[in-house]
Amino acid sequence: MYRYDDFDDAFVRTRVAQFRGQVERRIDGSLTEDEFKPLRLMNGLYLQLHAYMLRVAIPYGTLRAEQMRQLGMIAERWDEGYGHFTTRQNIQFNWPKLKDVPDILEALADVEMHAIQTSGNTIRNVTADHFAGAAADEIEDPRPAAELLRQWSTDHPEFQFLPRKFKIAITGSPNDRAVVKAHDIGLRMIRNEAGEPGFEVLVGGGLGRTPMIGKVIRDFLPKEDLLPYCEAIVATYNLLGRRDNKYKARIKITVHENGIDTFRDLVEQKFIETRAAFGGADQELLREIEAAFAPPAFRAVDTAPFEAAREADPVFRAWADTNLAEHKDAGHAIVTISLKKPGATPGDATAEQMRVMADLADKYSYGELRVSHEQNIILPHVAKDDLPALHDALKSVELATANLGLVSDIIACPGMDYCALATARSIPIAQEIAERFEELKLEHEIGELKLKISGCINACGHHHVGHIGILGLDRAGVENYQITLGGDATETAAIGERAGPGFPAEEIVGAIERLVLGYLDVREGPEETFLQAYRRLGPDPFKAALYPDTKDAA
Amino acid sequence: MPLDAPIGERVAALNGRYRHHGATAVLGHALKDPDVGRVALVSSFGAESVVLLHMVATLQRDLPVLFIDTEMLFPETLEYQRELSERLHLTNVQVIKATEAEIEKRDPFGLLHKANPDACCDLRKTVPLETALSQYGAWITGRKRYQGGKRVTLDFFEEEDAKRIKINPLAHWTPKDVQEYIAENRLPRHPLVAQGYPSIGCAPCTSRVADGEDPRAGRWRGRDKDECGIHFIGGKPVRGIPAPGEEPHEEMSDEGVEVLTTEYEAEGGEHAAEETSMNVIVTDTGFGPETYNDEPMDLGSDTNPAELPEGWEQAGMIRIAFPSFNDGRGFTLASGLRAKGYKGRLRAAGHVIADQYAMARRSGFDEVEISPELAERQPEAQWLARADWQAHNYQARLRGRRPAA
DSSP: OOOOOHHHHHHHHHHHHHHHHHHHHHHHTSSOHHHHHHHHHHTTEEEOSSSEEEEEEOGGGEEEHHHHHHHHHHHHHHSSSEEEEOTTSEEEESOOOGGGHHHHHHHHHHTTOOOTTSSSSSBOOOEEOTTTTTBTTOSSOSHHHHHHHHHHHTTOTTSSSOSSOBOEEEESSSSOSSOGGGSSEEEEEEEOTTSOEEEEEEESOBOTTSOBOOEEEEEEEEGGGHHHHHHHHHHHHHHHSOOSOGGGOSHHHHHHHHOHHHHHHHHHHHHHHHHHHOOSHHHHHHHHHHHHTOOOOOOOOOOHHHHHHHHHOHHHHHHHHHHEEEBSSTTEEEEEEOSOOTTSOTTEEEHHHHHHHHHHHHHHSTTEEEEOTTSOEEEEEEEGGGHHHHHHHHHHTTOOOOOTTSTTSOEEOOGGGTOSSOSSOOHHHHHHHHHHHHHHTOHHHHOOOOEEEESSTTOTTOGGGSSEEEEEEEETTEEEEEEEEOOBOSTTOBOOEEOSSOEEHHHHHHHHHHHHHHHHHHOSSTTSOHHHHHHHHOSHHHHHHHOGGGTTTO | OOTTSOHHHHHHHHHHHHTTOOHHHHHHHHHHOTTTOSEEEEEOOOSSHHHHHHHHHHHOTTSOEEEEOOSOBOHHHHHHHHHHHHHTTOSOEEEEOOOHHHHHHHOTTSOHHHHOHHHHHIIIIIHHHHHHHTTOSEEEOOOOGGGOGGGTTOOSEEEETTTEEEEOTTTTOOHHHHHHHHHHTTOOOOTTGGGTOSSOOBGGGBOOOOTTSOTTTTBTTTSSOOSOSOEEETTEEESSOOOTTOOOOHHHHHHHHHHHHHHHHHHTSHHHHHHHTOOEEEETTEEEOOOOOSOOEEEOTTOOTTSOOTTGGGOSEEEEEESSTTOTHHHHHHHHHHHTTOOSEEEEEESOOGGGHHHHHHTTOSEEEEOHHHHHHSOHHHHHTTTTTTTTOHHHHHTTOOOOO
């Protein structure tokens, strides 16, 4: 894994010192609140409904055990004993005091972490496939490129005051687990005809109030052109993006209003300039970073004990069948630890859980962890003969929920319980749905089903790309939940369609239950997932299940 | 008791009737009690206003809510007023302002608050409110006993100069009550509260309050003034309700005028006038005067880099406008000019802040031109702190340029 060199360390510590100074100058009045706000936001400090919130970046979702341990320490010492893993590979602390924030940043710097550019109209934390470096289907580990992008975007002098925030996601696998089509820039690694790895570059994707699927701006970009090409895109957007209307300022609108062809022409023109500015130093650095990301030396593993445990223990089997993914080394597996225990807040982890996961990473996963945009934690390299012991350890701290990809593995934004923008609650709805399906004991029969909940039109819960999406709105002071169907976050990305009128809070759980039971009635067999059935049959049978009373009238 | 009974009697009866009620009950009864008359809520949309606004929204959302826009408020307050009105679905918020003619006559330069804060409150707050309130029999205020000073003996109902009743439903609330109400009802807070402003009035006369200070210490700090004068006796605005034995000190404000006027003269004197004509040029060595004697070529922040004015390559200086510090187009324009080979002087001019100095230099600017007001607010040291812009520069490392030692 990449380790900070002296340059990175000095950079982060200087930023902490600058922020300390900015806090002081805000207090003495030399910075107005208007001027302080973007500076605080560039350091990840938000003002939320009840208090400040500090958002810490977990670049490309990769954590070392000691970093996870430090996050637990911060949660305990300066927060209320827990942290919230977000849908963009960040962790949020919801209760820091302003005076403590410079100290928290210092503690993060101690383990090579920061909160820089997790907010504000700038390039945000670069996210990546959470199975990066471990997945069997990967062309190359995308994290070296992501680290290069992190360094390039950090403190980029031109791009701290963009028209609006800017998000980049990268995947090294043709199977997109990083939702690259819903990002301002999406990078999907592919091979060209000569077999060389490079990127398909997408631009202008995004969710929010105007969901759009990213458009291809370059079919194939050689790896060495990554920084100058991204710089050309962001520079073009910086000049062309609208600044008159916050809701039309994202690059998806810029691309939509100007057309992808015009936008591409401008970018390619600018690319001539930006390409000349890079003299190869970035590529040298990339090679060093790549060396740092060399996989650990995987030990030889006898998989027989794993197979035996799987046969003998049905609880272990249920967990293994849902929460393991194929590793590039046949003796190892990728383990996802679900932070979605029914009844718990999706994405929350206590300080104690963070410490346990750090210890388990040290013991069973070569000291590495990952954070997924689906708000789960991953142990990327677990030898298969260790799996039964790991499962036992997880069970003892209630982290062995076997629901990955199932209906209760819900993505939910913080909602009105924490967020000033939210118009409805999302966490309690997620909890109620998960608990209901837990009672029905149908979850494993239902199979893969991505349910995503946003508490307002800004769509932090990615509801547009959920197989079932729930959007909480405020209708004349009453919470109302709209359902979208058929969304997809993968390489076959699609925006879900609205099913019909919304439901009040007390009816939404029943509606979801009718919908899912309706799916069980119409599917061809257990192999046909909800999304496949929806694509085969269209929305009608699903709408009929949702709105039984209006069926006769329709 | 008929409405034409003397106000003093009605107030005494109301206080007796509701002495043991809580805030919501008092408010609920006040809105219905025939002894009260026509009621409005006067709200500053300040630090604690959300409590009464929320109570009114749940009891009677079309109750007239009078919001006095002194045109000196924090932008955060205006934004908060809009958001809160929408969120609480208040349907009858009325914005009260001084007339343009009055402002033109008494405070044409918007500086009256420096010379005579009482007169400014009078012009922008007290008179417009008095005019608006003339249609009402009673008004609701958020004043509380714990706010101290002249408020420690506050009752639920007060007589205001034989004209109206003042209703103070929160008279007996403690700061803890207020905070709990806001938290329990998940109400959005005024964004400045978390910035250290527990009491929020007009921007020029509100300052931050330190830990341990009285929450209202930030209002008219350094002035002999602790109420805005929305409170009347004998038809004239006075500073608050006089405590027993205390007479309104009308002559005191006259003294105040004199002293403060002198101070204002000093500030606006010849020296200051000289300064306002000269912008400050910031370079790596700090502040300096103008050193360029030609006309620079001026580019707006909306310049299309493909359509630069003729002769830009030869221009001795190109000056790029920053209409606002959060308009970052100038940085990309500058970097683009350098990439196209421009070798002359490149200047960023306008609203650039000290924290952006390193960004400007790294984007290819040689210098920054700022107004004397900005230079005063962000003195030289804050700019010099970023004169180290060549250190810790990721771009230099990625582009293979060596940072200067």
